[in-house]
Amino acid sequence: VEGRDLHADLPVALADAVLGAKVAVETPTGKVAVNVPAWSSSDKVLRLKGRGLPEKVGGHGDLYAHVRLMLPEGGDSDLEALMRNRKR
Template sequence: AEALLGAEVPVATPTRPVTLRIRPNTQNGQEIRIKNRGLPKRGSSQRGDLVVTTRVILPRLEEEARAELEPILTANPQPDPRQGRA
């Protein structure tokens, strides 16, 4: 639900935890860059960027819930990832 609707999630960084805003419709494997929250740059006091890779886990739905979602999903078709257009 968070990937579809958007959410704010805590993320650990090398210095302290931060809250990351996940935008609606986030896809599995999408990379989100957090500026200046990565490791220190060599020979500098500046920090690099932290790159977070999203991991989307689909919920296990009962048959009734899937049946309720089917009209919504079929009315909003998506590109077929098997065709290389994801």
């Protein structure tokens, strides 16, 4: 929380970060879908204007969703093979 602005981690699967996707984000007023652009990295911050905490005089702060890349649990042999091939 920063004034009326909120900051939240946004878990994004590796494939969604590379290809782009719509991902659900929890806000004070409920879930909304946010567009994660293709080739988003963990330093990407998505601003959801007016989705933060309410202001005393009307309006709302913003919600900043910080992309956090999520690797497949338990590994993925196809992904490992692709990465080994690309590393050469």
